[in-house]
Amino acid sequence: MIGRLNHVAIAVPDLKAAAALYGGTLGAKVSAPIAQPKHGVTVIFVELPNTKIELLHPLGDESPIAGFLARNPSGGIHHVCYEVDDILAARDRLKASGARVLGDGEPKIGAHDKPVLFLHPKDFLGTLIELEQA
Numbered sequence: 001m002i003g004r005l006n007h008v009a010i011a012v013p014d015l016k017a018a019a020a021l022y023g024g025t026l027g028a029k030v031s032a033p034i035a036q037p038k039h040g041v042t043v044i045f046v047e048l049p050n051t052k053i054e055l056l057h058p059l060g061d062e063s064p065i066a067g068f069l070a071r072n073p074s075g076g077i078h079h080v081c082y083e084v085d086d087i088l089a090a091r092d093r094l095k096a097s098g099a100r101v102l103g104d105g106e107p108k109i110g111a112h113d114k115p116v117l118f119l120h121p122k123d124f125l126g127t128l129i130e131l132e133q134a
């Protein structure tokens, strides 16, 4: 069911400093900051030959990553995103297996203008999983 690794997301306390680290020290191609108010984050994409890194910083008072950063003030890997061919079929199969789909269970449009869903980290080895429709 899961396919390509679409991205690994890192929650960061300082987006500008994180972009300088990836774009300068690590010599990667980084995007400008992109506000994603519907997701409560500002994102910078780091383009790699085989996948992407998403640098995330909270946006607004209701950011879903604020708690994570409070627990991990230096930042940390926040989630991994796998591609699926059919996100609704994947959702239904996962729900039938007892996995918790976060939110109202309906896919939302993510940062790559594709439908995305999130699965509870406690059901997947302490790892927050995002599924993105390929």
Ligand SMILES: CC[C@H](C(=O)O)C(=O)SCCNC(=O)CCNC(=O)[C@H](O)C(C)(C)COP(=O)(O)OP(=O)(O)OC[C@H]1O[C@@H](n2cnc3c(N)ncnc32)[C@H](O)[C@@H]1OP(=O)(O)O
Pocket: 009, 036, 039, 041, 043, 054, 056, 064, 065, 066, 067, 068, 077, 078, 079, 081, 102, 103, 109, 110, 111, 112, 116, 118, 120, 121, 122, 126, 127, 128, 130
């Ligand atoms: C712009 C879109 C972009 C894209 O398209 O790629 C994005 O990726 S947007 C990314 C931001 N959006 C989300 O993350 C949505 C899904 N996330 C959530 O709904 C919350 O973050 C949630 C429910 C996973 C965690 O919420 P909260 O931090 O408030 O903590 P809880 O007390 O509810 O956590 C319960 C339990 O889970 C542990 N936890 C929390 N976050 C993570 C994590 N990222 N990785 C691993 N574990 C996590 C937390 O420590 C609690 O554990 P416990 O042992 O019970 O203390």
Ligand SMILES: [Co+2]
Pocket: 007, 009, 054, 079, 081, 130
């Ligand atoms: Co993501």
